[in-house]
Amino acid sequence: MTKKVLVVVTSTNRFSDLDRATGLWLSESVHFHAVMADHGIDVDYVSSQGGYVPLDPGSLDGMDDTTWAYYNDSAFRNHYLAQSLKPQDVNPQDYAAIYFAGGHGAMWDFPNNPDLMSIADAIHANGGVTAAVCHxxxxxxxxxxxxxxxxxxSKQVAGFSNEEEQQNQLTDAVPFLTQDALIKAGGKYSQSAAYTPHVVTDGRLVTGQNPQSARGVGEAVLQLLA
Structure with a gap:
């Protein structure tokens, strides 16, 4: 069977207590997506609600060539961003890996989400790779x-650091801090300097610290799939 990878994106379009838009940090999905596409691996996008995927406005500032290429592609926008799968439409047996892309929106609809958890746990139980980046x-x-x-x-993990959240000036706007939550759950957290790439692989788990790490997470997942 041709290997496929499932990309999980947020359906949350605003901070709960702020009049501030959020959503998917676009480069975090498309940098990973590009690595898969370059090696002939198909991806599907799933979100907690399915359908339209909100984009964090901040992720559209200073886009690089890869992000522009995907953003300019109407087929990508109309299929992946406008018609993400609902969790109930996903058959975990179809996927060799699952990847959780970030953006602050993920802070509200990713943690302990029973629909997403059942998919991810099934992919892992089937011997698949579990990956995630940033939030x-x-x-x-x-x-x-x-x-x-x-x-x-007890696994080595990375994720958005408290320092990076402080630099965002959003420490008090999020429901909890990503770094603290990973440590509380027993993860052996490590980090690099703020907004520099940092990717950690521990068995079939791959995590990255920030948007700058998304491509590296894709490359690490690719190595495990090979």
Whole structure:
């Protein structure tokens, strides 16, 4: 069977207590997507609600060539961003890996989401790769190993740092801090300097710290799939 990878994106379009838009951080999905596409691996996008995927406005500032190429592609926008799958439309057996992309919106609809958890746990139980980047790593909270323990417990992990959130001036706007949540769940957290690439692989788990790490996460997933 041709390998496919499932990209999980947020359906949340605003901060809960702020009149501030959020959503998917576009480069975090498309940099990963581009690595898969370059190696002939198909991807599907799923969101907690399905359908339209909101974009964090901040992710459209200073876009690089890869992000512009996807953003300019009407087929990409109309299929992946306008018609993301609903969780109930996903058959975990179809996927060799799952990847949680970030953006602040993920802080509200990723953690302990039963629909997303059941998909991710099934892919992992089938021997698949689990990956996440930046705020998307909160989608790992509540996932389990086949023996029932938390997936990230005692594993090396990365994710958006407290320092980076402080630089965003959004420490008090998010429901919790990503770094703190990973540590609380038993993850062995590491980080690099703010907004520099940092990717960690531990078995079949791959995590990245920030938007600058998305391509590296894709490359690490590719190595595991090979």
């Amino acid at each position: 998307g790593v909160v989608g790992l909270l509540g996932l389990h190993e086949t023996d029932g323990q938390e997936l990230i417990a």
